[in-house]
Each structure stands twice: as structure tokens, then as C-alpha cells.
Amino acid sequence: MVHGDTLLESTLGCLKAKPWSIIRLIGWARKSRALYKERVAQNCPVEPEHLPYNPKILELMLAEKESGRRLVLATGSDKLTARKVAGHLGCFDEVVASDGKRNLSGSNKRLALEERFGKNGFDYVGNSRADLAVWRGCRRAYLVRPEPGVERQVRSEGLDYEVLDTGPQDQWRLLIKAMRPWQ
Numbered sequence: 001m002v003h004g005d006t007l008l009e010s011t012l013g014c015l016k017a018k019p020w021s022i023i024r025l026i027g028w029a030r031k032s033r034a035l036y037k038e039r040v041a042q043n044c045p046v047e048p049e050h051l052p053y054n055p056k057i058l059e060l061m062l063a064e065k066e067s068g069r070r071l072v073l074a075t076g077s078d079k080l081t082a083r084k085v086a087g088h089l090g091c092f093d094e095v096v097a098s099d100g101k102r103n104l105s106g107s108n109k110r111l112a113l114e115e116r117f118g119k120n121g122f123d124y125v126g127n128s129r130a131d132l133a134v135w136r137g138c139r140r141a142y143l144v145r146p147e148p149g150v151e152r153q154v155r156s157e158g159l160d161y162e163v164l165d166t167g168p169q170d171q172w173r174l175l176i177k178a179m180r181p182w183q
Contacts (some may be wrong), residue, residue: 001061001125003052003145006073006077006085007037014044034078041078043136048088056088056165057125057144065091074113074124074134076105108132110137125164135159 014021019105028036065071073086073094082097096112098104104112112134113122122133125142129150135141140160145150145167154161 001054001057001073001144002085003054006046006051006081008038009051010040010081012048014040017044019065032103034098034103037076037078037098037103038080040094041080044082046081048085051085053089054144055167060125060142060164061091063090070094072113072116072122074104074109076103076109084125096147107133110134113137129153132157135161 005017011025012063014025022072025036025040028039046087054183061071070093071091073082075082077085077097079095079097079099086092086095094156096104096109096116101128113124113134114137116122119137120139122138123130123140123142124138124142126134127144127145127146127150131141132150132153135154136157136159140162141154143161143163146154148161151161151163169182
């Protein structure tokens, strides 16, 4: 949904504003990924109105919402960040996110969604290798600017999928865009 990574964005924002915070960041990261996400979200919050949203995904979400589907923001980001984004966009019925104890990515995310909707009871939009575990439990996989090799893996597993956005393949351009140095 967002070009880039909100955790990386928050971490870089923290370091830019308070370079000495690197000590705390390292300490949090050594404890657990879920705790790291929570502490970064608390101390270096993102501003959802400034995130680079993918317009193709926003169009898909709005069309699905208008057709009466329930939209759930299921993300590995911390719940504080996820709730801010959901509130800003105003189209989600529910937020399922990391919470300081559980890192909601990969198979953890699939299990959380299967608890709510059953196996093959949901569609899922993603782009990374971590999303493969979620796609294995969903009805239809939507790939957005998939990482190299991800589409091939989805295809080889016989999953029902659609590529919504191939985007630029130049990883340096993606990194610079995600960092948004012009702001």
C-alpha cells in the first residue's frame, strides 16, 4: 500500500532528529523485532499524510469497499502506526498489526487472518517473500511490485494471483523514492 517501509522510515526519522538515539534503537532491536517496532512507533511516529501511497492499491481498496467487502489492514507494522494509517485513509473496518509481543508477519499474519476469516477466506495484497506464507492461506493473492523471484514462486505453487503493479525494477530508484530526500 505504501512505497517503502514505515519501520525504516521511522527509524531514519529518529536518527535524523536525534542521532544519539542509535543506542536506544540498538537496545530495542536486540530484544525482539515486535518490541523494536512498538518502541520506534511510540518514539518516532510516522505522519500518515506524508507517506507515499500506491494509487493502484488505493483504487483497488476503494472499489472493494464500495462493493461491500470488509477491508482489514493486516500489516507487520506496529499497531500504533497501522491505526494512524487506517484513520488517515478512513476505509478500513479493522486493523491487525504487530503489538510489541507478536511480530505480525509471515506465518503469524496468516494464522491471525485464518482465525478471523478461515483458510482461503480472504484475499491478500503483498510484495515480499514474507508474504508467501500469507498467500498460501488466502483465496487470491495480489502482488504489488513483487520482490525478484516472488512471482515465480507464487506461480510455481499454483496459487491464484494477479500482479497489480510491476513498478520500476531499479532497486536504487525505489530506495531513493522511499527515502524521499526532497522532503
